Amino acid sequence: MQVEKFYYDNKTVRNFAYATMLWGCVGMLAGLWVALQLVFPSMNVTQYGSFGRLRPLHTNAVIFAFVGNGIFMGVYYSLQRLCKARMYSDRLSKIHFWGWQLIIVAAAISLPLGMTSGKEYAELEWPIDIAITVMWVVFGWNMFGTIIKRRERHLYVAIWFYIATFVTVAVLHIVNSFELPVTLFKSYSWYAGVQDALVQWWYGHNAVAFFLTTPYLGMMYYFLPKAANRPVYSYRLSIIHFWALIFLYIWAGPHHLLYTSLPNWAQSLGVVFSFMLIFPSWGGMINGLLTLRGAWDKVRDDVILKFMVVAVTAYGMATFEGPMLSLKSVSAISHYTDWIIAHVHVGALGWNGMLTFGVLYWLIPRIFKTDLYSKKLANNHFWLGTLGILFYAVPMYWAGFTQSSMWKQFTESGQLKYSFLETVTYMKPFYAMRSFGGSLYIIGVFIMVYNLVKTVKSGKLVANEEAEAAPLEKIAVAHKGEHWHRWIERRPIQLMVLSLIVILIGGAIELIPTFLIKSNVPTISSVTPYTALELQGRDLYVREGCYTCHSQMIRPFRSETERYGEYSKAGEFVYDHPFQWGSKRTGPDLAREGSGNLKKTNGWHFRHFREPSSMSEGSVMPAYAFMLEQNLDTSTTVAKINAMRTLGVPYAKGFEKTANATLMEQATGITENLKTDSIHIAPTKEVIALIAYLQRMGTDIGKTNK
Amino acid sequence: MPLSVLFILLGVSLVVAGAFLVAFLWSASTGQFDDDYTPSVRMLFDNELKPSTKSKNDKTKHAGRKILL
Numbered sequence: 001m002q003v004e005k006f007y008y009d010n011k012t013v014r015n016f017a018y019a020t021m022l023w024g025c026v027g028m029l030a031g032l033w034v035a036l037q038l039v040f041p042s043m044n045v046t047q048y049g050s051f052g053r054l055r056p057l058h059t060n061a062v063i064f065a066f067v068g069n070g071i072f073m074g075v076y077y078s079l080q081r082l083c084k085a086r087m088y089s090d091r092l093s094k095i096h097f098w099g100w101q102l103i104i105v106a107a108a109i110s111l112p113l114g115m116t117s118g119k120e121y122a123e124l125e126w127p128i129d130i131a132i133t134v135m136w137v138v139f140g141w142n143m144f145g146t147i148i149k150r151r152e153r154h155l156y157v158a159i160w161f162y163i164a165t166f167v168t169v170a171v172l173h174i175v176n177s178f179e180l181p182v183t184l185f186k187s188y189s190w191y192a193g194v195q196d197a198l199v200q201w202w203y204g205h206n207a208v209a210f211f212l213t214t215p216y217l218g219m220m221y222y223f224l225p226k227a228a229n230r231p232v233y234s235y236r237l238s239i240i241h242f243w244a245l246i247f248l249y250i251w252a253g254p255h256h257l258l259y260t261s262l263p264n265w266a267q268s269l270g271v272v273f274s275f276m277l278i279f280p281s282w283g284g285m286i287n288g289l290l291t292l293r294g295a296w297d298k299v300r301d302d303v304i305l306k307f308m309v310v311a312v313t314a315y316g317m318a319t320f321e322g323p324m325l326s327l328k329s330v331s332a333i334s335h336y337t338d339w340i341i342a343h344v345h346v347g348a349l350g351w352n353g354m355l356t357f358g359v360l361y362w363l364i365p366r367i368f369k370t371d372l373y374s375k376k377l378a379n380n381h382f383w384l385g386t387l388g389i390l391f392y393a394v395p396m397y398w399a400g401f402t403q404s405s406m407w408k409q410f411t412e413s414g415q416l417k418y419s420f421l422e423t424v425t426y427m428k429p430f431y432a433m434r435s436f437g438g439s440l441y442i443i444g445v446f447i448m449v450y451n452l453v454k455t456v457k458s459g460k461l462v463a464n465e466e467a468e469a470a471p472l473e474k475i476a477v478a479h480k481g482e483h484w485h486r487w488i489e490r491r492p493i494q495l496m497v498l499s500l501i502v503i504l505i506g507g508a509i510e511l512i513p514t515f516l517i518k519s520n521v522p523t524i525s526s527v528t529p530y531t532a533l534e535l536q537g538r539d540l541y542v543r544e545g546c547y548t549c550h551s552q553m554i555r556p557f558r559s560e561t562e563r564y565g566e567y568s569k570a571g572e573f574v575y576d577h578p579f580q581w582g583s584k585r586t587g588p589d590l591a592r593e594g595s596g597n598l599k600k601t602n603g604w605h606f607r608h609f610r611e612p613s614s615m616s617e618g619s620v621m622p623a624y625a626f627m628l629e630q631n632l633d634t635s636t637t638v639a640k641i642n643a644m645r646t647l648g649v650p651y652a653k654g655f656e657k658t659a660n661a662t663l664m665e666q667a668t669g670i671t672e673n674l675k676t677d678s679i680h681i682a683p684t685k686e687v688i689a690l691i692a693y694l695q696r697m698g699t700d701i702g703k704t705n706k
Numbered sequence: 707m708p709l710s711v712l713f714i715l716l717g718v719s720l721v722v723a724g725a726f727l728v729a730f731l732w733s734a735s736t737g738q739f740d741d742d743y744t745p746s747v748r749m750l751f752d753n754e755l756k757p758s759t760k761s762k763n764d765k766t767k768h769a770g771r772k773i774l775l
Binding site: 081082152154155156157160163164167168171175191195198199202222225226229230231232235236238239243246247250251266467 | 745
């Protein structure tokens, strides 16, 4: 067999590495900024910089920009070497790289502008969703092309993790992003209420599983043995780890919806699978750590291994905590609190962050044929990062537990002991400490960037690294000019993967509308569609990202029904495209904001939006004074009503024609009412629509059935 | 049917799981897992060639160079 000479593409790897560092800095700075906003609400500068719009920017940037580019860096480096082949197509690599960066820029512009679908970790609007799908296909095409032309028969376990990542993320993204465009930058989720919640968290949890975990496990199985220069502890265990993990992960999503209006059996299904996940997860962690058995002396000296050990340890802690948090009794305490914020940051800062840094320190000197500029600085980074994680996580665990206990505390006479506001002001020192931990972590990242820039300058990129290997025997060679479909016919697996995607898109388009529209028949007859003004107000609620701090889902606990009113029913959400249940209570639940003893006057809401602390001393909510100035865009009303009707919301025939007239009528009613509170404002302002929505919330169920 | 989306999710999840099952059966039957030791050692050897003497650098801008011979 003739040995072939070929070249690895290091240039694309370098580009993804640079992008990882750049977007890491941006995303983490955005995180620090929003963390500080909870301590100093005056840092909510202008509408474009308010917490509700920047928090999605932070999460999207660190997940899809920082970790996303980190994945591609790791895959493009390791896949070529594991396959003994250059990436399939230089052109695809280039399109993939620049396409992904364009998506990130589009996200960075559109999210502060308030263009959002209102679904956590899937906020980007429909044109960007389509671009993501296209770029993901480009990535997969390039990856499978490389796998097909590999010179190494055996697919190393890392490759399996990469394949699972590609397939599952594609499926998740397509199913969850199913939405009906209303305008160029606005769409409604195809699903409503409890259905939307289930799809969203099926997606949300699997985004953690298949975007933040499986690709990084693949990278762990490549870069950790490489850095330690010893084989993985048990290759057999790694194979079991892989297959067990991917079969279990996809069912775990409902653990985000425990004690909500989701049917109980679906919740239990999520709990069972979430708990089982501890076994493959810990198998993987043990496999990573035991790779260093008998070589712990190396860890003492080698800063790269230190990063990786902390990363794998953080993976182990997060995957122990995850199954625990999925138990209903633990979720009853932890849900909606900062405990969850601590949990995800152990995963994000510890597992994803530290592994990315380890890989960067390992890989940059190699592709630049030089040595790391300063081991000392890398060591400083390591300690800053590790301490940063601790200073971040410990106050947040403390805060979460305290918060939950305060929410549930009753006096001897059976009254709630603390007002919600008291629990907010109590959190402030913890938020400050968390910001300190985050700052340490970011300073470490800046040091790394400096260190790696210096390293790059001392070397020269080996853009095309020479390698040689024998080709695979019996590899089918394409005939010149044969039909494109011939190559895939010879390859059952690739055919299967591609057809899976095709089937899913086709099946989704066909099934989802027919299934869901019928199901929107309300199960509570007093629940009626929103008025035109309330619908516009609800879209403002979505635009401002209110769901990042306010839930709309009252769980059936006495501590919640006492505070917020009757627990939430599935039938109340049938017209909610998208659902807005939220996952965090930095502020109180709003599901029954317009009813019962939570009901406030229009004047209270008006003053509260203008300056929250004027009504709630010590509130950390941003001011929404700009909504007192901005006019509501009523040009979209007709399109919105029509879109909602397409989605099955039973607006009366011809309603869209009079929609704006009734909208103005309702708005005028509110401004007339405000006059009695000596507030004078035009009915055309945005704040009026938002007040109308808030006053509607949770009222339907109290209406008497006719 | 209040939760019909479950059928979609179950269907989709089962298709994904089924696809992974087929992939697993294929990989097991084609001998991917027959050897559960040497792959872990083999990946450590990248037989790095003579340092950068012949490899082309960034400056040479021959886009679309034919690398594979």
